[in-house]
Amino acid sequence: MQLEKIQMFEANNLNVWFGAGADRFHAVKKASFSISQGESFGLVGESGSGKSTILKAITGLAENWTGRLTVDGEDLGQKRDRDFYSKVQMVFQDPYASLHPRHTVDRCLSEPLRMRNASNIDARINQSLLEVGLDPTYRFRYPHQLSGGQRQRVAIARTLIQDAKFLLLDEPTSALDVSVQAEILNLLNDIKKQKGLTYLLVSHDLAVVSHMCDRIAIMQSGKIVETIDKKMLQTATTKTDYAAALISASYGFKREIV
Amino acid sequence: MTALLTVEDLWVRFQTRNRLVEAVRGISFSVGRERIGIVGESGSGKSMTGRAILGLVQQPGIIQAKRIDFKGRDLTALSNRELRAIRGQHISMIMQDPKYSLNPVIKVGDQIAESFRLHHRSSRTDAKAKTLEMLKEVQIADPERVFNTYPHELSGGMGQRVMIAMMLIPDPEILIADEPTSALDVTVQKRVLEIMDKLVTDRGMGLIFISHDLNLVSSFCDRILIMYGGRIIETCLAKDLHKTTHPYTRGLLNSLPSLQNPTEKLHILNRDPRWKEEPSVNAIREDTNV
Numbered sequence: 132m133q134l135e136k137i138q139m140f141e142a143n144n145l146n147v148w149f150g151a152g153a154d155r156f157h158a159v160k161k162a163s164f165s166i167s168q169g170e171s172f173g174l175v176g177e178s179g180s181g182k183s184t185i186l187k188a189i190t191g192l193a194e195n196w197t198g199r200l201t202v203d204g205e206d207l208g209q210k211r212d213r214d215f216y217s218k219v220q221m222v223f224q225d226p227y228a229s230l231h232p233r234h235t236v237d238r239c240l241s242e243p244l245r246m247r248n249a250s251n252i253d254a255r256i257n258q259s260l261l262e263v264g265l266d267p268t269y270r271f272r273y274p275h276q277l278s279g280g281q282r283q284r285v286a287i288a289r290t291l292i293q294d295a296k297f298l299l300l301d302e303p304t305s306a307l308d309v310s311v312q313a314e315i316l317n318l319l320n321d322i323k324k325q326k327g328l329t330y331l332l333v334s335h336d337l338a339v340v341s342h343m344c345d346r347i348a349i350m351q352s353g354k355i356v357e358t359i360d361k362k363m364l365q366t367a368t369t370k371t372d373y374a375a376a377l378i379s380a381s382y383g384f385k386r387e388i389v
Numbered sequence: 390m391t392a393l394l395t396v397e398d399l400w401v402r403f404q405t406r407n408r409l410v411e412a413v414r415g416i417s418f419s420v421g422r423e424r425i426g427i428v429g430e431s432g433s434g435k436s437m438t439g440r441a442i443l444g445l446v447q448q449p450g451i452i453q454a455k456r457i458d459f460k461g462r463d464l465t466a467l468s469n470r471e472l473r474a475i476r477g478q479h480i481s482m483i484m485q486d487p488k489y490s491l492n493p494v495i496k497v498g499d500q501i502a503e504s505f506r507l508h509h510r511s512s513r514t515d516a517k518a519k520t521l522e523m524l525k526e527v528q529i530a531d532p533e534r535v536f537n538t539y540p541h542e543l544s545g546g547m548g549q550r551v552m553i554a555m556m557l558i559p560d561p562e563i564l565i566a567d568e569p570t571s572a573l574d575v576t577v578q579k580r581v582l583e584i585m586d587k588l589v590t591d592r593g594m595g596l597i598f599i600s601h602d603l604n605l606v607s608s609f610c611d612r613i614l615i616m617y618g619g620r621i622i623e624t625c626l627a628k629d630l631h632k633t634t635h636p637y638t639r640g641l642l643n644s645l646p647s648l649q650n651p652t653e654k655l656h657i658l659n660r661d662p663r664w665k666e667e668p669s670v671n672a673i674r675e676d677t678n679v
Contacts, residue, residue, distance in 0.1 A: 177574035178545070308430040309601065313644035313655035320654070335575065342646035342655070365648055380575040381648065383608045384582045 138201070139297050139329040140172075140189075141165040145198035147184050158184045160353040161198075168296075171323065171330040173340040175377070176350035182333045184353075186299050189331075190221060202297065217247070220290035224302035226282035230274040236260075236285050237270045243293050259292040264318060280311035284318070291322065300332045304339065316343060337381040341365055349374050392419035393562055393595045394442070394480075395673060398455040401437045401446055401619075412437040412450070414619035418672035420563060424589065424596040426606030426627065429616035430641075435599045438616070439565045442597075443480060444472050460562070478508040481561040485568040487548030491540040491555075498524075498536030501555045508559040523554040527584050546577035550584060557588055563595040571600070582609060603630070603641055612672075615641075620669035637664055 147159035159181040166172040174182040187193045189200060191211040200207040202219060223229040230239060240259060244252045260267055263284040274282055283303060290298055303319070304312040316339065323330060334340050340347055341364045348358045349371075357371045367378045401413035413434040418425070429435040441452045444464065457464040459480065464472065476482075484490050492500055501523060502516040511519070517536070524532035527550040540548060549569060556564065569585070570578040586609070589596050600606050606613055607630040615623045615638050623635040633639060640658035 177576065309603075309641060310430065310644050310658035310660075313646075313657055316646065317655050317657065337575075338646040338648050341648050342651065361651075365651055376576055378648070380579045383604050384579060384586070 137168040139166050139168045139170070139203055140331065141199070141201040142185070143199035143201070145185065145188060145200065146196060147181070147188050147193045148195040149184075149193075158353055159188065159196075162348075162350075162353075162355050164348050164355065164358060166329055166331060168329055169323075169327050170346065171332060171344045173344035173347035174331065174333045174350060175335065175337060175340050175347055177335060177377075179352065180350040181353040182350050183301055186221065186301055186331070186333055189219070189299060191215075213247070217293055218295060219297045219299065220293060220295035221299040221301060222283070222286050222290060222303045224305050226279045226286065226306060227274075229286055230282055232274050235271050235273055236265075236277075239285060240288055240292050243289065255292055259288040262291055262322060263288045264314075278311070279307050280314060283307065283315050287315075287318065287322070291326070295328075297329045297331070300330060302334055303332075305334070305336070312339070319343065337364065337378060349377065392421045392458075392674070393460060394420045395456065395458040396438075396442065396454060397458075397673065399438065399441055399457065400453045401434070401441050401450055402453070403450045405449065411619055413441060414669065416616075416619075416621050416669045416672075418614055418621065418624075419674050420595045420597055421674070422593050422595055423612065424598060424610040426610035426613045427597060427599045427616060428601065428603050428606050428613060430601060432618075433616040434619040435616050436567055439482065439567050439597060439599050442565065443476050443482060444469075445476075445482075477504065477556070477561065478559045479561050480563045480565065481556040481559065482565040482567065483549075483552050483556050483569045486572045487540065487543075487545070487552045490552055491548065493540050495539075496536070497538050497540060497543065497551050501551065501558055504555045505558045519558060520554070523558045524551075526557075526588065527551070527554045528580075529554075544577075545573050546581055549573060549581050553581070553585060553588070557592070560592070561594070563597065564589065565597045565599070567599045568601070569598075570605075571602070603638075604645070612674075614670075614672050618665040620665075620667065621672055622664060622667065622670065624670050624672040636661065 143163050145159055145162040149156045149158055162185060174185060176182045184193060188196050237256060240256045241252050244255060256270065257267060260270060265281065265284050269277065269281065304315050307315060320343065322328065332340065332343055341361055344361060346358060346360050347364055348355045350356060351373050357369060357374045359369055363369055367375065369375055369378065397417045399413055399416050400411065403410040403412065416438065427435045427438060437446065440446050442457060444452065446452055454465050459475065464475065498520055501520045505511065505516045505519050521532040521536060524535055529535050529550060543551060570581050573581060598606060598610055607627045610627050613625055613627055613630060614621050617637050623633055623638050625633050643656035644658050646655055
């Protein structure tokens with residue numbers, strides 16, 4: 132008897148529009164995919180493909196959408212409630228823009244807990260700093276006193292401290308140096324294993340996606356063109372021309388031999 | 390092949406209220422009719438090096454060098470007026486995001502034509518003809534239409550091609566490209582690099598390609614300079630990148646996720662504080678026969 136995989140997330144026929152009237156833009160077209168619990172799913176595409184828009188729709192930041200979005204068995208409506216945000220959290224691309232510049236790390240991490248009247252806040256902050264590899268001496272620093280990699284660690288700690296189970300990662304390492312990226316990606320993989328988290332990772336970087344994800348949806352102009360798994364990406368055994376072009380371009384430039 | 394540009398013992402310092410920041414700490418290198426890649430992470434000094442060559446470092450930055458020799462002339466000894474005659478005409482620069490380098494309120498064609506007329510005496514009609522020709526060279530299919538567009542109407546890739554057109558129309562001998570494709574999508578990057586490749590080869594130009602992308606630079610350039618902490622920490626021929634020995638370069642190469650060589654955990658670079666104290670590697674090549 133095969134165990135039924137628990138679905139953490141499902142998108143069914145998702146359409147998202149921006150603007151109105153003549154300026155209306157169809158950003159996401161009939162997107163359907165699902166993510167099982169504990170899985171790491173990648174959304175890959177170039178700018179304008181609609182990948183970040185899907186994240187916006189999930190977090191309730193897209194006003195005009197149709198279709199079905201289901202998180203942990205519950206369908207999402209227009210609004211999101213507190214329960215949703217305790218389950219689903221996001222890590223953003225720009226580490227310099229996603230932390231409040233006038234809040235210390237301590238305030239950044241304690242605020243969501245105080246909002247829920249949580250107990251044991253002090254211990255939980257120390258615990259989450261440990262989990263992301265940040266020295267407790269950083270607890271009372273301001274964002275401008277942290278490096279890009281350290282800020283991303285704080286952003287990740289912020290999701291963990293709320294016991295989020297489903298993390299939306301929007302290009303989490305694009306703004307970081309290569310060596311720092313390696314640390315953050317390793318960290319994300321470690322905590323995913325330790326805590327049984329589910330990831331939806333949006334990226335334009337195929338190498339990052341192939342390292343992090345089990346399955347990947349390739350998007351172009353709002354549509355999911357192909358859904359593949361890690362092995363297919365690594366061996367370039369994809370079906371569509373666009374997927375092949377993307378993989379070929381990511382291998383870098385090939386000089387014409389004169 | 391003699392060098393077009395020789396930089397010797399270049400320093401770029403910023404004296405702020407609290408401390409002295411040394412962005413570039415005594416580097417030496419040469420560029421002939423070849424492609425040099427300058428690779429480094431943020432803070433390595435690679436962008437400052439490109440700007441220092443053209444004297445484009447903002448206050449309170451100070452550029453000092455034993456010499457910055459361009460075809461027999463020492464750029465450090467030139468007045469601002471004389472430097473202006475070199476910039477654009479002989480040594481040109483493309484930056485990362487065309488959004489910030491193009492004037493948003495002037496039509497793209499007029500900006501390119503202006504770039505031409507600044508360095509050549511010509512009529513408006515001749516400049517326009519030259520501009521259309523240049524737009525064709527960067528493989529823009531409809532040059533007349535694009536001539537009349539504004540920068541915000543162009544995609545990233547088109548914008549960068551317009552920048553290349555603008556910077557190459559005066560026919561410079563050296564092009565400095567500072568992360569020219571970093572803001573572009575991967576398939577667009579490929580197309581823009583192909584255009585740059587053809588133009589640089591056809592015109593016999595020298596190219597300084599500044600990037601954080603080690604793999605890209607190794608596939609596009611002839612020689613690579615790896616910068617760390619304001620110094621050149623290693624230099625090699627592009628084809629010998631895999632043979633490099635410095636732990637920083639090896640660390641950078643190994644910490645990249647790879648489609649072809651997947652690993653369970655990515656290699657972490659352990660920065661040795663002694664690397665910052667090592668002397669800069671001299672990358673002046675008398676014989677640039679690659």
